[in-house]
Amino acid sequence: MVCALGAAVCYGTATVLQAIAARTAAATGPGGDVALLWRALRQWRYVAGLMLDGLGFLLQVLALRSVPIYAVGAALAASLAVTAVVAARLLRVRLSRVEWAAVAVVCAGLALLGLASGAEGDRAGSAALRWAMLGTAAGVLLLDGVGGRLPERVRALVLGLASGFGFGVVEVAVRLIDGVTPGALLVNPAAYALLLGGGAAFLLLTSALQRGSVTAATAGMVLGETVGPALVGVVWLGDRTRPGLGWMAVLGFAVAVAGSLALARFGEAPVPQVHDGGGPPGPGSAPEPSRRPRFRQAP
Known part of the structure; x- marks a missing residue:
């Protein structure tokens, strides 16, 4: 922490x-x-x-x-x-x-x-999850091409949210990389998801900030990079809290994210x-x- x-x-x-x-x-x-x-x-x-x-x-x-x-x-x-x-x-x-x-x-x-936080989950993550992260990263990258065609009033929010998904892919992919040797990285879809997700997220956030409200773009990014990865960690990677303190972790997460959204500008x-x-x-x-x-x- x-x-x-x-x-x-x-x-x-x-x-x-x-x-x-x-x-x-x-x-x-x-x-x-x-x-x-x-x-x-x-x-x-x-x-x-x-x-x-x-x-x-x-x-x-x-x-x-x-x-x-x-x-x-x-x-x-x-x-x-x-x-x-x-x-x-x-x-x-x-x-x-x-x-x-x-x-x-x-x-x-x-x-x-x-x-309230416990140790990281003990699940390694399935091969399907690794490929799913790579597919999500590719989907985020494709959104950069259509972002400019969105209505102006929702453009920054949608692009910011998509960039948050890309940064969330990076967070999850780090957990899905077991070895850092060249051989292990080359055959692990999560390694490609990390690079593609980070790059796509950067492009989308740049586009969002240039084409719309900074506050809307940042708010979307905060939601995208926190809620989705947190659910993946709990459901598929075994992230848990300390015994009996699950309510405190949920409350702390909600409070911290809400406070960050208030500072989105x-x-x-x-x-x-x-x-x-x-x-x-x-x-x-x-x-x-x-x-x-x-x-x-x-x-």
Whole structure:
């Protein structure tokens, strides 16, 4: 559970650092995506964010090999609370009382989950489940091609939900990989599901954030990456709680996810506007969305 919380801290902090770097890169001169990325990569904040993303993914894998998927999923959703707190500190973003309450609710839910969670399930997962994860990942990838044709009012939510399914495939696939030798990985459908699911989820989330509401896209992603994988872990992989504390785990999971949904606008960290002089923003600068896709879940 410590690894899961550590991953949330890494992901949430990386989102803010990368948002600052991306906005600064856009303000320093014109150019296409490649030029903007190159300027961002020359900033220590962006590089530090990428390093935190990598560390967060390693911690996520360790957590998934030790505790139930439902606990890890809820902890990863809590990275939105980390982003909110870090943004309030570094970017002077004002959180409302409701948002501060949501941060407290997330912490309370995770505390309940930590007390109630047992060890990871002892079932290895069937070959059918491995192929099902690969098929789900392929289905998520296909949705990227039709996402732009969806009605505008539901587009971001559907694409965000589909991206959450892709990230959920990654969570389940980690549990279905028994050996990490090249021979074992090549014949395991779960290894391909992990790569395909992560890549498809990243593309879908990028599309969702560019074509619709950040809040709707992030809310859909949180639901997709928590509820489905949690059910798979309990039903097919044997995830359980400590004896007699099943109710506490359900309550903690629901509370943590609900609090994360209340903070969904931090799916992209808000960054200060840069004034016409191109220097750092003043204390009264209004925040605006970074319009930058989240990098945290991509393996």
